[in-house]
Amino acid sequence: MIILFFLLSYMLYKLSKLSIFVRNIILFFFFIYIIILMIFQINIAKAGIKDGLYGSDAKLYYETAKNFIRGALSIEEIFKLNGPLYVFWNYLFIITSPFFSDFIIVLMIKISNIIFMFLFSIHIYTFALRNRFNEKKAIFLLILILISGGFIYTSIRNLKESLLLYLFSEALLLDKRKLSTGNIFSFLFLAYCMHYIKPLSFMPFVFSFFVSLEKPKKLVILVLSIFLIFTFGKFTKYWEYLGYQYFSEEFKSYSQTNIGIEIIRNERDFLQNMIRAIILGVPRMLLFPSPVRYMIEIIRIGDNEKNYYEGIETYILKLSQYILWWYIILPLFFLNLLKEMNIQDFSIKAIFLFFLLTYSIKLLGSTDIREKLFLYFTVYYLVIKNLKHKFTKSDFWGLIFIYFGMGLFDLIWTVINLC
Numbered sequence: 001m002i003i004l005f006f007l008l009s010y011m012l013y014k015l016s017k018l019s020i021f022v023r024n025i026i027l028f029f030f031f032i033y034i035i036i037l038m039i040f041q042i043n044i045a046k047a048g049i050k051d052g053l054y055g056s057d058a059k060l061y062y063e064t065a066k067n068f069i070r071g072a073l074s075i076e077e078i079f080k081l082n083g084p085l086y087v088f089w090n091y092l093f094i095i096t097s098p099f100f101s102d103f104i105i106v107l108m109i110k111i112s113n114i115i116f117m118f119l120f121s122i123h124i125y126t127f128a129l130r131n132r133f134n135e136k137k138a139i140f141l142l143i144l145i146l147i148s149g150g151f152i153y154t155s156i157r158n159l160k161e162s163l164l165l166y167l168f169s170e171a172l173l174l175d176k177r178k179l180s181t182g183n184i185f186s187f188l189f190l191a192y193c194m195h196y197i198k199p200l201s202f203m204p205f206v207f208s209f210f211v212s213l214e215k216p217k218k219l220v221i222l223v224l225s226i227f228l229i230f231t232f233g234k235f236t237k238y239w240e241y242l243g244y245q246y247f248s249e250e251f252k253s254y255s256q257t258n259i260g261i262e263i264i265r266n267e268r269d270f271l272q273n274m275i276r277a278i279i280l281g282v283p284r285m286l287l288f289p290s291p292v293r294y295m296i297e298i299i300r301i302g303d304n305e306k307n308y309y310e311g312i313e314t315y316i317l318k319l320s321q322y323i324l325w326w327y328i329i330l331p332l333f334f335l336n337l338l339k340e341m342n343i344q345d346f347s348i349k350a351i352f353l354f355f356l357l358t359y360s361i362k363l364l365g366s367t368d369i370r371e372k373l374f375l376y377f378t379v380y381y382l383v384i385k386n387l388k389h390k391f392t393k394s395d396f397w398g399l400i401f402i403y404f405g406m407g408l409f410d411l412i413w414t415v416i417n418l419c
Contacts, residue, residue, distance in 0.1 A: 002096050004108050007115050014122050022125070022139060026118060029146040033114045036313065037156045041107060043311045051102040058158035062106065065090035085196040086160035106158060113162035117155040120162070121145050123169030124377065130173075131345065133385060141384045145377060149321035153314060154370040161370045164197045165377070171205045172347055204350035277361050283409065284365025285356055285375070286330065290410045291322045318369055325376065326406070332383045334402045335395060345382065352378035 015023045041052055053059040064087045067073045078084045090109060097105050121142055128138040145151055154161050171190045174183055187209070191202035289297060298315060355374040359366040366372065388395075 001100075001108065003092055004112055004115075007112055011115050011119055011122075014119060018122070018125075022142070025139070025143065026122065026146075029143075030114070030118055033117075033152060033155060034111070036152060036317075037107075037110055037114065039313055040156050040311070041103075041110075043313065045103070047311075052106040053158060057160075061087050061158060061160070062090050062102075062109075065094055069094060079196070082199075083160045083197050085193055086163060089163065090158070109158055110156055113157070113159070114155045116162040116166040117151060118146075120165040120169045123166075123173055124381070127169070127172045128381065128385075131385075137384050137387065141380060144380050144384070148324060148376060148380075149317035149319070150325075150369045150373055150376055153317040153321070154373060157370075159370055160197050161373055164194065164201065165373060167194050167197070168201075168351065168374075171202075174205075201354075204354040205347070207350045207354075208347040277364055278357065281360025281363070281365035282356060284367070285360050285372070286365075287326075287406060287410060288365065288367050288413075289322060290326050290406075291319060293410065294319060294322050321369060321376075329376075329379060329383055331399050331402045331406070332387070333379045335398050336383060336386045338398060345385070348378045348381050352382075 015026060018026070044052055051059075051062070053062055061083065064073065064078065064081065068075070068078055068087070068091060078087055081087065089112075093105050093109050093112070097108065100108075124145065125138050125142040128141050129135070133141070167190055171187065171194075174186055174190075187205065191205070194202040351374055355371075359371055
């Protein structure tokens, strides 16, 4: 309760610096998020889940924190797990709320995730204004993030992505043109936090610092990045893990596709495997699942085969996100990509490329909506910044061509998977 109070106070402090109009927009959406969370929690309770956790990773983080408190896990064992910092975030709520039930503690953790998502949105709005967005476009970007089903869906669950997005937004607001002691210290702190939520996720900011600084200072960032990589000590382990997973049964289940698995397994050369994974994974990461494929998946799989809770509210949130992404945002992004490619907004583009390639290599393109959030917000930013008031005839035919290509690709992939 104490942590939640301070976090909420920090959000209100950030809101006080914004205009009344923007502040009212954010507060309106904040209450909407809370209402959706309450509906989600009520439905979970009706499903007989007493601790309020939907299952999957959400339960893992919370139960790991409880095991640490009981002494069943050491701190060294926790740091070997995926996302140890988020485990400690759960831990802080448990130890500061000794008289509350698991259901209430989990509810507070989820509210904290909503606050992190709103802090992220406020920072992205601020970052946009600093980078030649006019007020209308910045507000449009803010609203687009807040109405997106994927962001709502992730924030109402006990998952680490909300915290990671917040840390990313803090890093984006650092002045990368100055190499002051304060900036270096802030960057190191944020890099350590990011890494212990998702390994090596600080790398896009190393690249953006390197590009932004003058030549004499680039060496400092190069040395700093080498220091970070070897300090964490997981760089070589990460590549060993990738080399192993291409030939494991686990890889097939996580990648959620039969296409390309045997092609990759038949070639024992790791580099060639990685190239094949990128070729197969990039389109899956960007395009999948389409709204049609998602509806087919709901009908085919059903709730009984899942190890976590899914209700009508989560289906609606996911489907709305896929519709927005597939039929509006992604075609506009492809259209913009066909017209111009440059290194402006490098921080945003570095985040986009890092997660696009990471998940393409790691899982042949993730279909998990929470892992796509890093693509969603970066593409939202780039699309809105380049949005024009009028579309030319060539823009219209370009969009027709893009829709046709996306639809054809989705149809071919669906048919192959069903055969």
